[in-house]
Amino acid sequence: MTERTAVPGAPPAPSPAPTPSPAPPAASGAPDALPATRLDWKPLALLAAIALLALPAIGSPSTWLTLTVAGLAMGMIVFITASGLTLVFGLMDVLNFGHGVFIAAGAFLATTVLAPLAPWTQADSLASNLAAIFVAMLVAMAACAAIGLAFERVLVRPVYGQHLKQILITMGGMIVGEELIKAIWGPQQIPLPLPQALRGSILVGDAAIERYRLLAVAIGLVVFVALAWTLSRTKIGLLIRAGVQDREMVESLGYRIRRLFVGVFVAGSGLAGLGGVLWGLYQQSVIPQIGAQVNVLLFIVIIIGGLGSTLGCFVGAMLVGLMANYTGFLAPKVALFSNILLMVAILLWRPQGVYPVSNR
Amino acid sequence: MPEAPAPLLALAGVHTRIGAYHILHGVDLEVPEGGLTMLLGRNGAGKTTCLRTIMGLWRASEGTVRFRAEGGGTRELATLDTAAIAQAGIAYVPENMGIFGDLTVRENLLLAARGARRVDDMDTARLEWIFGFFPALRKFWLYPAGKLSGGQKQMLAIARAIVEPRRLLLVDEPTKGLAPAIVSNLADAFGELKAARTTVLLVEQNVAFATRLGDTVAVMDDGRIVHRGTMAALRDDEALQRRLLGLSMAAGH
Numbered sequence: 001m002t003e004r005t006a007v008p009g010a011p012p013a014p015s016p017a018p019t020p021s022p023a024p025p026a027a028s029g030a031p032d033a034l035p036a037t038r039l040d041w042k043p044l045a046l047l048a049a050i051a052l053l054a055l056p057a058i059g060s061p062s063t064w065l066t067l068t069v070a071g072l073a074m075g076m077i078v079f080i081t082a083s084g085l086t087l088v089f090g091l092m093d094v095l096n097f098g099h100g101v102f103i104a105a106g107a108f109l110a111t112t113v114l115a116p117l118a119p120w121t122q123a124d125s126l127a128s129n130l131a132a133i134f135v136a137m138l139v140a141m142a143a144c145a146a147i148g149l150a151f152e153r154v155l156v157r158p159v160y161g162q163h164l165k166q167i168l169i170t171m172g173g174m175i176v177g178e179e180l181i182k183a184i185w186g187p188q189q190i191p192l193p194l195p196q197a198l199r200g201s202i203l204v205g206d207a208a209i210e211r212y213r214l215l216a217v218a219i220g221l222v223v224f225v226a227l228a229w230t231l232s233r234t235k236i237g238l239l240i241r242a243g244v245q246d247r248e249m250v251e252s253l254g255y256r257i258r259r260l261f262v263g264v265f266v267a268g269s270g271l272a273g274l275g276g277v278l279w280g281l282y283q284q285s286v287i288p289q290i291g292a293q294v295n296v297l298l299f300i301v302i303i304i305g306g307l308g309s310t311l312g313c314f315v316g317a318m319l320v321g322l323m324a325n326y327t328g329f330l331a332p333k334v335a336l337f338s339n340i341l342l343m344v345a346i347l348l349w350r351p352q353g354v355y356p357v358s359n360r
Numbered sequence: 361m362p363e364a365p366a367p368l369l370a371l372a373g374v375h376t377r378i379g380a381y382h383i384l385h386g387v388d389l390e391v392p393e394g395g396l397t398m399l400l401g402r403n404g405a406g407k408t409t410c411l412r413t414i415m416g417l418w419r420a421s422e423g424t425v426r427f428r429a430e431g432g433g434t435r436e437l438a439t440l441d442t443a444a445i446a447q448a449g450i451a452y453v454p455e456n457m458g459i460f461g462d463l464t465v466r467e468n469l470l471l472a473a474r475g476a477r478r479v480d481d482m483d484t485a486r487l488e489w490i491f492g493f494f495p496a497l498r499k500f501w502l503y504p505a506g507k508l509s510g511g512q513k514q515m516l517a518i519a520r521a522i523v524e525p526r527r528l529l530l531v532d533e534p535t536k537g538l539a540p541a542i543v544s545n546l547a548d549a550f551g552e553l554k555a556a557r558t559t560v561l562l563v564e565q566n567v568a569f570a571t572r573l574g575d576t577v578a579v580m581d582d583g584r585i586v587h588r589g590t591m592a593a594l595r596d597d598e599a600l601q602r603r604l605l606g607l608s609m610a611a612g613h
Contacts, residue, residue, distance in 0.1 A: 235477050
């Protein structure tokens with residue numbers, strides 16, 4: 001969506017603001033003369049093709065549906081956590097190997113927030129269950145955004161433009177973060193049970209679909225749509241996309257890209273916190289190493305997607321989620337390295353990732 | 361010939377170093393208000409570095425870059441960052457044009473219009489004025505800018521610089537690699553800008569283009585300004601041309 005988003009029709013969405021001249025100049029021009037932006041459909045077709053090819057391989061349609069929903073849910077959670085990482089890299093060439101720490105922090109914060117909310121989570125009411133999760137998400141996002149602000153200031157800012165130092169110091173940041181989590185919450189695994197109404201499955205035909213996965217898909221879609229809207233329809237979003245391509249030119253147009261970058265870093269950290277909550281609930285337990293575990297996956301996803309591309313990140317996350325679930329069922333041993341296999345295959349096809357960012 | 365009393369922009373003794381290389385060796389350059397100043401010189405003379413130094417993309421290690429501010433009084437640009445320099449009213453069209461290829465023409469122009477939050481906020485009359493000499497931009501309004509032809513990209517880059525009134529335009533080799541028909545189209549567009557009393561500092565290799573448009577001229581060599589004067593005087597003095605540029609302008613025709 002960042003790149004080739006179709007922005008159909010010349011006039012932007014009608015706004016409540018008073019607009020004395022409603023028609024933008026080009027509306028009278030010739031937007032009909034040319035196709036507007038066309039989406040590069042091949043990566044999306046690949047996604048569909050993988051899902052369709054898995055159907056005969058798995059054999060049973062109900063099992064296939066279960067696995068597909070599981071894959072999409074996992075993909076959505078991965079997308080939420082990785083979206084910030086890809087923009088941070090695209091905008092400032094910053095390799096943040098500490099991104100995983102925000103996921104871990106989000107997941108552990110969820111255990112802390114949900115514990116006193118036990119009456120809500122154990123009530124057999126979907127509304128109060130969702131309210132509890134919602135509170136946990138908000139707290140995790142706010143806290144991780146705040147940690148992100150400090151992380152950027154203390155660790156990332158001194159090493160702009162120095163990749164080796166970035167890798168070292170952000171990895172160091174993650175180790176420190178992990179140890180801090182151990183110091184606060186202890187080194188052991190902490191259970192993070194799903195709220196009452198979200199446990200179990202619903203049956204669609206013969207397919208059992210876990211309720212929580214549906215929720216994860218829904219939340220992921222909301223985040224995706226919100227990001228897509230921000231990036232394609234707001235000026236801040238345009239600036240982010242432009243900055244990913246040519247930050248010097250954005251500065252030359254009179255915008256301070258550092259400030260934009262800090263905003264993106266903070267928002268990305270908050271989203272990683274949200275992803276951490278969802279990931280912890282998906283696993284139903286959290287361990288301090290969760291950040292380091294997910295980190296590798298995140299980098300695979302943003303490399304598959306094309307560094308800096310949000311739509312690519314989305315497609316990459318979905319590919320990883322589906323592959324993990326399909327291979328986990330069909331060939332559990334292959335599942336151990338299916339992500340790497342996927343990345344190698346994609347990079348052989350498109351060495352810059354599925355949606356390469358131009359002008360870099 | 362320029363009626364303006366004090367120059368809009370004045371560089372004095374500007375030195376710029378890029379890494380280990382000392383590129384500008386004390387540049388003294390004045391850009392009078394309301395005209396088109398040509399910056400000529402061989403490849404590697406330091407013309408692009410000069411523009412980038414004005415824009416703050418490279419830092420001057422010595423010297424001053426004074427810019428006459430809107431309400432009178434001068435501002436020292438050498439200490440400002442690029443965004444602040446742009447906000448002071450300077451627009452820059454780099455040699456590579458700096459087009460945001462994944463954004464549409466419309467989005468490129470919207471970003472250049474700092475005062476507008478949405479397309480509706482943009483100055484419609486001014487856009488129509490721009491479409492008047494760059495009609496392709498209207499046609500490709502919703503098209504990704506990266507898919508435009510080289511000439512159309514250059515038009516977009518210049519349109520971006522003038523989408524709001526700016527006090528000074530810095531344009532780096534706009535005719536580079538363009539077909540003669542497009543170059544002539546661009547020359548017409550710069551003619552329009554001159555008619556609107558826009559101040560332009562233009563780096564150029566195309567001598568025919570330069571002589572057609574320039575009011576004043578500065579010639580660079582080896583990181584210094586080696587000649588300043590009016591374009592008319594340089595055009596009429598073939599010996600001077602040969603000495604400064606190693607070629608005759610008549611040869612360009």
